[in-house]
Amino acid sequence: MVGATRSDRLTTAGGPSAARRLGGVANAVALRLAVLAGFLVVWQLVTTASGSIFFPTPVEIVERLWQTVFGGQGTPILDHLVPSVARLLGGWTIGSLAGIAVGLAVGASGRLRDYLDPLIHFGRAIPPPALLPLFLVLLGLGDVMKVAMIAFGIVWPVLLNTIDGVQSVDSQYLDTGRVYGATRADRLLRIMLPAAAPKIFAGLRISLSIAVILMVISEMVAATNGVGFLLIQSQRTFRMLDMWAWILLLGILGYVLNTALLAVERRVLRWHQGARRGADT
């Protein structure tokens, strides 16, 4: 009797609960895939039934994208994808570095923050595309304009999140730094920066999706290459299937970039996840 209860307890503690958790994960994945598959089937059925030239079927769209990427026919895709990604990452990197640097300085200094706060909030409130005409006049049609616009558009979420992160650094971390002879640079780079990193990454994620948007907009307005350029070209020449293929490509690009950033974040902030989990238990 006693033996039976003990073995019962053992099985509930070990095997089935772990198996159930695994089963739960498998179920969740299966459900997600089912929803996705269902969506594609409905899309396929509706577009086939309608026969509209504006709405090609998903099978056709994927086929077209596949042909341009791997089939070697039509547009050489790398000639457009590479400049697009270069502009996007260039603008995002410059804007992010500027946002983090200025955010650290402003967040660390109460007085600077008081002075600059209204300015920063005003800057953030300007929709970046509204500045496109100005950037065109100032910087012309080239890559500099596009990179500058992306950088300007994405700097705000990074800046605000960095300021917020630095402000909410636990004062005892800073006291510890003071006790152990931390220099000003230590204070900024070895205490405030890592302590604010979780919030900074939240800002970087927002800014990455804004960067994709601005890349497309800037290429639609003034470019001779790039995925945004292809998109607007195909629309203007009524190549609807191409247009859908580029939309799909942009979706994939955004998804891949976001996934890559999440992977980096998980690596860099491993301590943060661990510390949070440690605090929970």
Added chain:
Amino acid sequence: MSATSPRSQVLLDVDHIGHVYGRGGRAEHVAIRDCSFQVRQGEFVSIVGPSGCGKTTLLRCASGLLQPTDGGVSLGAVPVAGVPRDLALVFQDYSRSLFPWLTVRRNVDFPLRHLGLAKPERAARIERSLDDVGLAGAADKYPWQLSGGMQQRVAIARALAYEPAVLLMDEPFASVDAQTRADLEDLMLAVWERHASTVLFVTHDIDESVYLADRVIVLSSSPASVVAEIEVGLPRPRDQIETRSLDAFVALRAEVARLIRAPRRA
């Protein structure tokens, strides 16, 4: 027991300090009033006072983290302005004082980066101090992978590696369980004797203050001021069971308790 000759030398001199938060304002709060005491070379001194009496403020003033509004502190006859190089502080809340983004080794290394040590000496100091606190095997773990008691050991190791002339401790064992606390007390005594260091230990626990110290400074309730200084004089090395069952220990404990509970002198 520690040598007697350098004992006479005053290391930390807290001279008539007082601290008022928000002086002149509506929320003015007198945290400490006219506190004076001295810590001599090689001494283990504890400060005991009721909870919320201003012990932490007193220690922050003594460490140079906080500039007292009255009086002054000097360390080795040099007036303290900002935290001196020769002083280290172990905080009560280890989880907010160890950096969670650094491994144990790099946490202990943090104070050593600007001391101009050669690489091997730096590594040796880290090993030695982790060894001193019994955590030689945990160097590559992160603080959050350790128990509370082990985290506080890391904080102690970090302070030891810095080799300060005086080590200040702010209720360092207040948030660990009783058994761990006893272990950490004995660890602290062993480390103090081995390094012949000087320790100023703040606690609200009367037993702990008597058990550890050569001398107990008793504080009044808020605003904190020194009520009495008691020479402990219990034999060393001390032992959790033997020392605590000595008549002298029991008598000292009762005396400190009476002093803490006594109504304020006007």
